Amino acid sequence: MHGYGIYLLKRFAQFVLVVFIGISLTFFITHLTPIDPVDRMVAGMTTFGQSDPEAVEAMREALRALYGTGAPLLDQYFEYWGRMLVFDFGPSLSSFPTPVSQLIGRALPWTFGLLATCTLIAWVLGNLLGGLAGYYRNNLALKTFGVVAMGFHPIPHYIIAFLLLILFGYLWPILPISGGASQQVERGLNLPFVLSVLKHSVLPGLAIILISIGSWFMGMRALVSNIVTEDYVVYAELGGVSRRRIMRSYVMRNAIAPQVTGLAMSMSGFYNAAIIIEYVFSYPGLGRLLIAGVYAGDYGLVLGVTAISIVAVSAAVFLIDVLYPLFDPRVQLS
């Protein structure tokens, strides 16, 4: 247990370091871009109307004072960390005075619900079917699934999303192509709303599952194909152990460990894909919020969303890391 404690501390330090570097980099990148949120806002406001040059200049100065964007960069950096520690991301500049945390709080459950659910479905299904395909190598259905999964695997996620959009939104319009729930149902904890949320999540969810299931399937099939030739598996088969038990206790249990590591490694990739997919389907999650923040030059919002993402992905990796030794007894900690 002493060894595990040291391992835990090391991993936690690594987690803190990743979060610190990630957020600091994001802070400086957003603040050093030529896009000034005040100028962007003034440009947005004057695009269609107000153009009195003196009034516009006065407005620019008033906004700088209001938003506090005129302070030196390092002062803003330290102030940001001070607020970050209490999860205060400050006000959104494009939605002033609404706090960034409030905007994130509203979008986060949608992204979390969609991403976590679909990632887990893809991971469980991909590994289960991949394991079966590796063990029952002559099964025609599993072979066919393997071909289909391999076919989908190299297609970029935005192409998959648009294909689904055209297929189920236009050619065979049976599924909603936009939003998180229908306007035609009353929001709340009622069955029509729940069903509507589920229905609206089918296409974006399917896009996430289709692009990720192939890699899990192929990885697991390859792992299992190797394990089934191991002596202990052959011995168990010769010893009359049931195939189901061999599959579950001898093969899958040994093969799953690298896939857990793979899940941790691929979390950020799934998050990136989810942002694009949310945008394509107008799904009301963090992806759309991030894109809106980028276009508005609202670095408070961009920083907030990015910080949450960095913390969430790093925390997921940390969690998997610390759980790993608990379910894989072969891992030795010293």
Place this chain on the structure above:
Amino acid sequence: MKLARLLVPLAAALFLSTAVHAQDASPPPRNQTLIVENPQGTIPNADSFNLWLPGLRGVSTGLHQLGMDTFWYIDPDHGLDGVWDNSLAAEPPIYNEDFTEMTVKLRQGIYWSDGVEFTADDVVFTTETHLNTDGLLRSSSYQLNVESVEAPDPYTVVFHLKRPNSRFHALFTVRWNAAWIMPRHVFEGQDPLQFDFNPPVTLGAYKLHSYDPNGQWFTWEKREDWERTTIARFGEPGPQYVTYVDPGPPDRRVIAQMNHELDIIHDVSPEGMFTLAKDSPSSIAWFDGFPYAHPDPTLPALIFNHQLEKFQSADVRWALALAIDIKAVSMASYRGAATISAIQIPPTGTHPQYYHEPLTEWLTSFELDTGQQVIRPYDPTMGQQIADMLRPTMGDEIPTDPQQIAASFGMGWWKQDLEAAAQLLEKAGFTRRDGEWYMPNGERFSIRIMVEGDGRPVMTRAGTMVAQQWRQFGIDATAENAQAAFFPRRESGDFEVCISWSVETWGGHPDLSFFLDSWHSDFVAAPGEIQPPRNWQRWSSPELDAIIEQIREVPFDDPRGVELGQEFVKLTVREMPTIPLMSYNVFTVMDETYWTGYPTAADPYTNPVPNWANSRYMMVRLRPTQP
């Protein structure tokens, strides 16, 4: 089972998070609901309806089209009863002789949606709030102009101004939007910089029905007392409900309208428009056939940075204009669906009758001395030529009536004349060696045309085509994709040539002060400093200043204003400070499955582009097709 244990709490968390923001309103029936695209997209802070605050909050969500009101509206097209509409004001503004005082007579019998009467107190409160609060969207406009405000009686407001301003009423005159009036009884005692104004108390004919807390849609319901609003003068609004929705990227808008889930698309690509025209029989646009789009009172142009040495000579600027084949630019940008303009006025609304038509003769006889010959560069048949060019592929979609062709494709433009262009460059001291142009200082004549990229693909394609044409002429021209840095670079003068617009007009009214006042040399920033809108070209001209100063001294409706506007056009033709190309055409597409009576070129009673506040006038003409 383990998986289920994990998924159930996740799903519950998702539903709970949305339930917290549940709206207590039943969904509106489809056949009573007009569904409109909100081009602002999804609104992050959907709970805030305080549109007096700065920021990119929900405005085109129906809030400023259906909920707000102010003194006057100028229609960018022809209007229901003329282009000028006295809305909250009972009559046009009344100025004193030296324009230091503006009196507004208010319309009586107008009520807020909560039953409180609208009076001069609301106007005084709105003005004083802006005078006393820094950081509101229009605080600086009030603070620079207004010394004090008073209400001698409940239906009269007098603004005492700090300095003469014959266009002070423009602050309260809607083009796209304007300064909206606040409800005193709601805002009093609130911090205007923090107040959410939720639910909004409205002066318009609609009130908020429900909205998506995630900001994807907002639904407005016709007020029971709609007769106590200003729009009632034109009749009862047709739609019982109006929903403004973010339908997503352009492809999805097309699909949504084909599925009859989106009645008005704000804008799509030319290709999207052509798809709908072909495959969606119930979809209509501004023009019955090609080019379909509504020309906005905005004029995309090639904007020179006049603070660069290479663009100092009018001969150089004219040479660059004559090196352009506008027909190819029209095809590249809008696939031919452009409405071209040779002069610095958008060819839209009532402008052709005030500027383009009266100046045709002058333009046709306009002479340009290239140093080796005198040419007449204007070709009044250019619009006709574009129509003829498109006819073999578009057939009956292309009009044959000359007036219709002029309205659709524009009138004339400058003939591409590479020989004259070369002579003009030589006149300016440039030399050509091996087909490549060199500046008087011996350096290669290079031009980078800054374009917006994905954000405005039509203009990007136009800029790329012009770069290609200039390159063929021997200039080292390239199109530079600035993406999100386009606006900061345009404003700080960090460009050589950009494709954008510095001309925006009222559309329906011939007065040019809306954009022209900001072209005065007083406002030109030093190189590297931020240029206030809209003189992005940073052009200074004593002749222009004299015209602007004269416009400031004539009343808004004085015919002398049009004469001065024509003087401006002639000056800019001679000087070519920017190369005007075309109006900004918006492919607004309307589906007649559920509603009919939309504004079109044949019945141009208002602007169909639904994010303009003027689009409220559409509501009184729309009627359901499926009662």
